[in-house]
Amino acid sequence: GAVVSQHPSRVICKSGTSVKIECRSLDFQATTMFWYRQFPKQSLMLMATSNEGSKATYEQGVEKDKFLINHASLTLSTLTVTSAHPEDSSFYICSARDPVAKNIQYFGAGTRLSVL
Amino acid sequence: AQKITQTQPGMFVQEKEAVTLDCTYDTSDPSYGLFWYKQPSSGEMIFLIYQGSYDQQNATEGRYSLNFQKARKSANLVISASQLGDSAMYFCAMRGLNTGGFKTIFGAGTRLFVKA
Numbered sequence: 001g002a003v004v005s006q007h008p009s010r011v012i013c014k015s016g017t018s019v020k021i022e023c024r025s026l027d028f029q030a031t032t033m034f035w036y037r038q039f040p041k042q043s044l045m046l047m048a049t050s051n052e053g054s055k056a057t058y059e060q061g062v063e064k065d066k067f068l069i070n071h072a073s074l075t076l077s078t079l080t081v082t083s084a085h086p087e088d089s090s091f092y093i094c095s096a097r098d099p100v101a102k103n104i105q106y107f108g109a110g111t112r113l114s115v116l
Numbered sequence: 117a118q119k120i121t122q123t124q125p126g127m128f129v130q131e132k133e134a135v136t137l138d139c140t141y142d143t144s145d146p147s148y149g150l151f152w153y154k155q156p157s158s159g160e161m162i163f164l165i166y167q168g169s170y171d172q173q174n175a176t177e178g179r180y181s182l183n184f185q186k187a188r189k190s191a192n193l194v195i196s197a198s199q200l201g202d203s204a205m206y207f208c209a210m211r212g213l214n215t216g217g218f219k220t221i222f223g224a225g226t227r228l229f230v231k232a
Binding site: 110 | 161166223
C-alpha cells in the first residue's frame, strides 16, 4: 500500500484563493520531504525541500511567498499555493525518503490543481 | 553536474514479451543511487527498483531488473513478460548517497505502450 499519502487528489479553485495540499508519510518519519511540480508530458521539477522544524529550501526561480511550505511534524508537510492564478494550474506531487528502506524516495499520488 | 538521459520518448512492446528501457547518466560523485519509477495515467509515481553504485549485483524486483553497467554509466530497466497494465510513463532517476549529496534528478521519461 501507499507509504506517502497526499490530499486532496484534485482541487478546482477560483483565481485569488489559496489552496493547501497535505503530504503525510504513513509508515516512517521523514525529516525531509520534497515538493515537485509536473507540467503535462514533462518530467518532475523540484520546487522545494521541506525540512521538519526549520525553513524550507526553495529551488531557484520558485517564489517562496507564493508556495508556502510548512513541515510541522515528522510525518506531515503542507504546501499552500497562495493567491492562486491560472498559471499555477499544474500537477503537484510530494515525496519523502524512508530512512529505513535505503532512503528510497516514495511519492504521494499527486494533486491536480485547476485555477479558474 | 549530474545528468540523466532517456533517449526513448516512446516504446511499443507486445504483451508477454520483454522490453528494455534505456537510461544513461553522468556524475562525478562516486556514491549514488539509481531508481526507476512508473507513472500511470493516474499520476502517481510508483517506485519500481533501486541500484546503488557500489552494489555488485544487478537489482531485481519481480518482473523488473536493472541492467547496471557502471563503466558505461547506464542503468537500463528490463521488464519481462509485459502486461497491459505496464503501459505507463517510466522515469529513471539518480541521487547522491553521501551526506550533502546531490538531490534526486529525473530523466525526461519513456512512455511504454503494451499491445495486446
